[in-house]
Amino acid sequence: MPVTVKTFATSGEAAAALSSERDARYLGGGTLVMRALNEGDLSISTIVRATDRALTHLDVASSRITVGAGVTFARVLAERELAFLHPVAGSIGGPAVRNMGTVGGNLFAPTPFGDFAVALLALDATVAMQSGYGARDVPIEEFLSGRARSSGGLVLSVSFQRPSGAEAFRYRKIARIKPKGASVMTLAAYLPLSGGRVNGARIALGAMAATAVRAKAAERALEGRALDAASIAAAVAAASEGTSPIDDSLASAWYRREVVGVHLRRLLTGQE
Amino acid sequence: MAKTALQFRHNGRDVAIFVDGGTNLLTALRDLVGDMTPKFGCGQGGCGACTVLIDGDAHLACLTLAETVEGHSVETLDGIKDGPNLHPLQRAFMEHFAAQCGYCTPGMLMAAKALLDHNASPSREEVVNAISGNICRCTGYEPIINAVLAAASGGRARA
Numbered sequence: 001m002p003v004t005v006k007t008f009a010t011s012g013e014a015a016a017a018l019s020s021e022r023d024a025r026y027l028g029g030g031t032l033v034m035r036a037l038n039e040g041d042l043s044i045s046t047i048v049r050a051t052d053r054a055l056t057h058l059d060v061a062s063s064r065i066t067v068g069a070g071v072t073f074a075r076v077l078a079e080r081e082l083a084f085l086h087p088v089a090g091s092i093g094g095p096a097v098r099n100m101g102t103v104g105g106n107l108f109a110p111t112p113f114g115d116f117a118v119a120l121l122a123l124d125a126t127v128a129m130q131s132g133y134g135a136r137d138v139p140i141e142e143f144l145s146g147r148a149r150s151s152g153g154l155v156l157s158v159s160f161q162r163p164s165g166a167e168a169f170r171y172r173k174i175a176r177i178k179p180k181g182a183s184v185m186t187l188a189a190y191l192p193l194s195g196g197r198v199n200g201a202r203i204a205l206g207a208m209a210a211t212a213v214r215a216k217a218a219e220r221a222l223e224g225r226a227l228d229a230a231s232i233a234a235a236v237a238a239a240s241e242g243t244s245p246i247d248d249s250l251a252s253a254w255y256r257r258e259v260v261g262v263h264l265r266r267l268l269t270g271q272e
Numbered sequence: 273m274a275k276t277a278l279q280f281r282h283n284g285r286d287v288a289i290f291v292d293g294g295t296n297l298l299t300a301l302r303d304l305v306g307d308m309t310p311k312f313g314c315g316q317g318g319c320g321a322c323t324v325l326i327d328g329d330a331h332l333a334c335l336t337l338a339e340t341v342e343g344h345s346v347e348t349l350d351g352i353k354d355g356p357n358l359h360p361l362q363r364a365f366m367e368h369f370a371a372q373c374g375y376c377t378p379g380m381l382m383a384a385k386a387l388l389d390h391n392a393s394p395s396r397e398e399v400v401n402a403i404s405g406n407i408c409r410c411t412g413y414e415p416i417i418n419a420v421l422a423a424a425s426g427g428r429a430r431a
Binding site for chain 2: 002003004005007027029030031034035037038039047049074093094095097099137178179241
């Protein structure tokens with residue numbers, strides 16, 4: 001069924017259109033919305049687009065990195081300053097999907113997709129949103145937990161602090177097909193050390209709940225302690241706490257809960 | 273519902289069509305331009321059969337809103353041959369038995385072309401990565417990988 005396509009020059013106008021129309025969806029790279037249309041999703045009556053160049057802006061100059069919502073994964077991979085995110089962007093889709101899919105769109109990708117959002121959750125990103133009523137910054141955790149019931153608004157960009165060191169940010173995606181496959185589970189951890197002890201641990205899990213979630217019990221097990229066998233064992237034991245994975249064609253919920261600790265241990269010990 | 277006028281370059285030639293709202297590029301190419309080389313596989317971005325190049329980069333036509341290519345250049349398999357002469361990639365696919373049923377072949381060739389256009393002498397791993405978004409259920413991929421590598425080294429020998 002044909003839909004109405006509304007293209008705006010500014011993100012503000014696009015955001016206002018999204019806020020005023022319940023059945024409008026924002027089209028970024030197309031990998032989610034066009035797929036829904038191809039599958040005959042009748043809930044979409046209007047597609048909203050914005051050609052605003054601000055949406056593809058990338059600011060990597062300072063310690064606070066800002067990535068426009070319309071920045072593609074291919075662009076992330078081409079940016080040397082974002083080398084710590086290359087394993088994340090490279091784990092998503094094949095080259096064509098990476099040329100299309102955007103960082104902003106990934107925040108809306110349903111499980112088992114949304115690997116970039118897992119990394120952003122570990123990095124404690126802030127999501128800059130614009131609606132018809134104004135602009136606001138939303139912590140990513142709040143954004144993800146409210147995603148299902150969030151009313152109209154447009155994601156403009158995400159921003160986050162550059163990890164303090166190469167070892168501080170870790171990521172791995174477990175997939176059955178390499179190099180391209182959807183996630184059995186995805187793990188990202190930000191583990192800044194101060195004086196040899198973990199200070200401000202954030203561990204995020206993908207495909208372990210309806211959205212990316214933090215493994216808060218595992219974070220608590222590491223917080224204030226050295227990253228040694230004892231603290232890692234405690235984190236591993238708590239890894240599945242608070243998760244609610246689903247059965248899908250890639251893995252059962254039982255399997256995901258059983259192995260999340262194994263993969264967390266490998267992530268924390270740097271084991272292949 | 274009103275149709276939208278759309279103009280873009282298709283394999284080096286200007287085309288103008290009218291599309292319904294929400295029409296994807298694959299439908300536009302096949303039904304309105306008459307280019308049957310991009311194939312419909314899954315409509316979900318999972319198979320790569322509809323891979324085309326937009327301004328030189330691989331995109332999935334089925335997930336591209338047709339009107340977003342207004343003013344851009346779209347290249348499909350139909351445009352890569354030179355008159356009666358096959359493109360070196362096509363020849364290599366033939367010589368290495370890289371096509372069996374042939375359904376994935378147009379997408380594979382365009383994904384491979386996107387790679388070789390940017391990287392004239394890729395490693396085996398780079399070839400695997402370049403076609404990782406394209407599913408083939410016949411060949412087991414090895415003949416395809418070998419064909420792309422052969423086309424790459426053939427290109428070097430000519431240059």
